[in-house]
Amino acid sequence: MRQDLIGEYIGQTAPKVNAKITEALDGVLFIDEAYSLAPPYISNDFGAEAVATLIAEMENHRDRLAVIVAGYPDEMKRFINLNPGLGSRFTRYIAFEDCQPGELAQIFLKLAQDSDYGLDEEGRAALLEHFSITYAVRGKDFGNGRYVRTLFEESVERQSTRLLIAGLQDRQSLTLLTAADLAI
Numbered sequence: 001m002r003q004d005l006i007g008e009y010i011g012q013t014a015p016k017v018n019a020k021i022t023e024a025l026d027g028v029l030f031i032d033e034a035y036s037l038a039p040p041y042i043s044n045d046f047g048a049e050a051v052a053t054l055i056a057e058m059e060n061h062r063d064r065l066a067v068i069v070a071g072y073p074d075e076m077k078r079f080i081n082l083n084p085g086l087g088s089r090f091t092r093y094i095a096f097e098d099c100q101p102g103e104l105a106q107i108f109l110k111l112a113q114d115s116d117y118g119l120d121e122e123g124r125a126a127l128l129e130h131f132s133i134t135y136a137v138r139g140k141d142f143g144n145g146r147y148v149r150t151l152f153e154e155s156v157e158r159q160s161t162r163l164l165i166a167g168l169q170d171r172q173s174l175t176l177l178t179a180a181d182l183a184i
Helices: 013-024 047-060 073-080 084-089 101-114 121-137 145-166 171-175
Strands: 027-032 065-070
Touching: 013 027, 013 047, 013 065, 047 065, 047 084, 065 073, 073 084, 101 121, 101 145, 145 171
Parallel strands: 027 065
Antiparallel strands: none
């Protein structure tokens, strides 16, 4: 992530990048949203220094370090084209398709289960219908898991409000999400 690699002042970026690389030696350095290292709208940015340091250290430690960069396809193309050294070092590309509606529902149900919640049948049907519609109209920046997590968190908040208004405090009510709770 950008904040882990970019310094606030001149001279802070290279040491931050080097520290992350040292942590990752004999393993993998994963940089999510790598394109944020080179925002197109900022001309005086330390991102170019981070990228230059990263390229140098990838070469210096090529036998001890694997670097994976991830992000939205168009933004990642811009990032890779930022520096000629990036294109020659990142030679394998894997495109992950968006999750299907049923997979999105499974993520939601797993989040619920991990937080000791369940979802009634009406809620499951409404959830799947919602994900089917959302999937059909999704944009290129659809966040998959992030979208589901946000929906889950908003649903828990709605459930809390519903239970407070209804004065329900029994365990079953506290752990069951309904269609009315879904933030859809």
